[in-house]
Amino acid sequence: MSYDHDLIVIGGGAGGLVASKFAAGVGKKVALIEKGKLGGECTLSGCIPSKTLIKSAKMLHQMSRLQATGLTLKGPCTVSTEGVMEHVRSVIEDVARGHGPERLEGLGIKVIFGEPRFIDNHRVRVNGRTVSARNFVLCTGSSPFVPPIEGIDAVPYLTNQDLFSLNDLPRSMIVLGAGPIGVEIAQALAYLGVAVTVVEQAEQLLVREDGDLAELLASRLSGEGVDLRMKTRAVRLEERAGSVALTVEERPGKQDVLVASAILVAVGRKANVDGLGLEAAGVSHSTKSITTDGRLRTTQGNIYACGDVTGPYQFSHMAEYQARIATRNALFPLKTTADYRHYAWCTFTDPEFAHAGLTEGEARQAFGEKIKVFKWYYGDTDRARTETEPFGMGKFVCDGSYRLLGAHILGQGAGDLIHEAQIIKTLGIPFPKLDSIIHVYPTLSDVVRQPAKMSRIDRLRGNLFVRALGSLLSRRSGSS
Numbered sequence: 001m002s003y004d005h006d007l008i009v010i011g012g013g014a015g016g017l018v019a020s021k022f023a024a025g026v027g028k029k030v031a032l033i034e035k036g037k038l039g040g041e042c043t044l045s046g047c048i049p050s051k052t053l054i055k056s057a058k059m060l061h062q063m064s065r066l067q068a069t070g071l072t073l074k075g076p077c078t079v080s081t082e083g084v085m086e087h088v089r090s091v092i093e094d095v096a097r098g099h100g101p102e103r104l105e106g107l108g109i110k111v112i113f114g115e116p117r118f119i120d121n122h123r124v125r126v127n128g129r130t131v132s133a134r135n136f137v138l139c140t141g142s143s144p145f146v147p148p149i150e151g152i153d154a155v156p157y158l159t160n161q162d163l164f165s166l167n168d169l170p171r172s173m174i175v176l177g178a179g180p181i182g183v184e185i186a187q188a189l190a191y192l193g194v195a196v197t198v199v200e201q202a203e204q205l206l207v208r209e210d211g212d213l214a215e216l217l218a219s220r221l222s223g224e225g226v227d228l229r230m231k232t233r234a235v236r237l238e239e240r241a242g243s244v245a246l247t248v249e250e251r252p253g254k255q256d257v258l259v260a261s262a263i264l265v266a267v268g269r270k271a272n273v274d275g276l277g278l279e280a281a282g283v284s285h286s287t288k289s290i291t292t293d294g295r296l297r298t299t300q301g302n303i304y305a306c307g308d309v310t311g312p313y314q315f316s317h318m319a320e321y322q323a324r325i326a327t328r329n330a331l332f333p334l335k336t337t338a339d340y341r342h343y344a345w346c347t348f349t350d351p352e353f354a355h356a357g358l359t360e361g362e363a364r365q366a367f368g369e370k371i372k373v374f375k376w377y378y379g380d381t382d383r384a385r386t387e388t389e390p391f392g393m394g395k396f397v398c399d400g401s402y403r404l405l406g407a408h409i410l411g412q413g414a415g416d417l418i419h420e421a422q423i424i425k426t427l428g429i430p431f432p433k434l435d436s437i438i439h440v441y442p443t444l445s446d447v448v449r450q451p452a453k454m455s456r457i458d459r460l461r462g463n464l465f466v467r468a469l470g471s472l473l474s475r476r477s478g479s480s
């Protein structure tokens with residue numbers, strides 16, 4: 001049977017762009033179908049706008065810390081935040097230009113704008129036409145999940161999909177959810193002068209993070225004026241004279257009403273599966289994800305999926321990693337399996353909070369008391385002192401053979417520093433080895449190298465030969 005294409009990729013975001021470029025790169029006939037604009041959540045309403053907003057916020061925050069570096073502002077100085085949202089949109093446009101359809105067409109990818117619907121597992125209807133392919137990769141991403149809070153349908157709430165379209169920053173904001181999106185935006189808005197209250201039903205913000213570091217970040221946010229309402233449940237939302245009023249319950253019977261100019265809902269994501277006609281193609285899914293096996297194959301043999309729509313880690317870099325695997329498996333007979341043992345991510349708060357592998361708690365649960373934990377504070381790092389950024393800590397969790405199980409860094413540059421740990425963890429190099437590598441002084445790499453040094457000393461102490469030599473030497477000096 002012949003098909004119009006070797007591969008049809010549905011969704012032109014982080015995963016879909018990589019999938020279609022990969023397929024074109026290996027000489028396959030590929031079409032990319034996108035229902036909106038190319039670039040996806042990451043470019044248009046996720047990573048790019050949020051990181052741009054964070055940059056403006058950090059600039060303003062740095063100005064408030066001038067004195068920490070011995071500088072004094074002479075004379076009056078006012079900073080307006082009026083242009084911030086426009087600036088955010090200009091960066092979105094700039095990045096989106098890089099994913100323009102003409103660029104993809106130049107690579108040999110047929111770009112189709114429209115909403116496809118499967119007729120069967122080889123054919124979709126789009127723009128009134130039928131298009132077929134031997135294989136498909138589904139990369140339709142995710143959308144904000146809106147919880148069924150009483151009254152929410154009658155109130156104009158914001159999500160990440162409309163936040164960056166605002167022209168003016170609100171005076172005050174309730175952020176519902178203390179996950180990565182909620183926490184990043186909450187802090188950025190607070191830096192920009194918005195009165196922010198975060199409502200989270202869990203006990204800890206960023207629930208997947210190491211508890212000690214999450215607590216440290218929570219204390220920093222509170223110190224910066226973010227009103228953190230943990231273990232608090234949103235009960236009812238109403239509009240009151242142009243403001244929003246959220247009734248929250250801190251414990252059974254103890255309710256409070258929070259009033260703000262706007263509310264941002266950031267409590268989780270749902271898979272973009274509506275309208276695709278997945279049933280006709282024999283692809284199983286839930287509201288959270290499309291079901292895939294380790295090779296990213298759906299329940300239909302010729303259809304693969306990657307990125308947010310299948311999970312389990314909803315990040316752009318994971319979408320890209322999966323896209324390469326899903327596309328290769330869709331196109332070639334030798335199949336590879338996605339390996340999530342070395343997942344990593346970063347929450348771009350100020351300072352950043354980076355995560356690779358197991359937290360101390362997870363490692364203890366899996367490996368018991370054999371694990372070893374090595375920590376280093378930014379405050380003990382010369383470069384952090386010269387930068388006047390002594391806040392934060394690195395925590396490294398090893399197994400009994402000193403191989404890294406997890407690395408967690410809260411502090412300046414954490415999103416970059418984590419890669420040193422990530423590399424040795426992925427390659428299975430013992431953590432102490434890192435100490436034998438020459439590192440440049442003074443750099444923040446001490447946050448990784450010093451714990452490696454501690455692990456080296458710890459290993460030496462446990463070495464039988466070294467222990468025997470030590471006791472021999474101490475006996476000798478005792479007898480002389």
Ligand SMILES: Cc1cc2nc3c(=O)[nH]c(=O)nc-3n(C[C@H](O)[C@H](O)[C@H](O)COP(=O)(O)OP(=O)(O)OC[C@H]3O[C@@H](n4cnc5c(N)ncnc54)[C@H](O)[C@@H]3O)c2cc1C
Pocket residue numbers: 010011012013014015016033034035036037038039040041042043045046047048050051114115116139140141142160181272274275276306307308309314315316317318319348
């Ligand atoms: C505020 C925010 C900040 C974030 N920050 C980061 C970060 O700093 N780092 C990071 O790694 N991740 C971040 N993420 C997550 C990141 O954006 C996603 O993990 C990533 O975009 C997933 O890529 P994807 O290809 O699966 O989906 P997307 O990039 O969302 O792409 C999906 C595409 O499919 C299209 N589509 C949907 N349905 C259909 C359909 N029926 N037919 C055709 N096309 C369709 C959509 O229009 C979209 O273009 C952030 C997310 C948010 C919301």
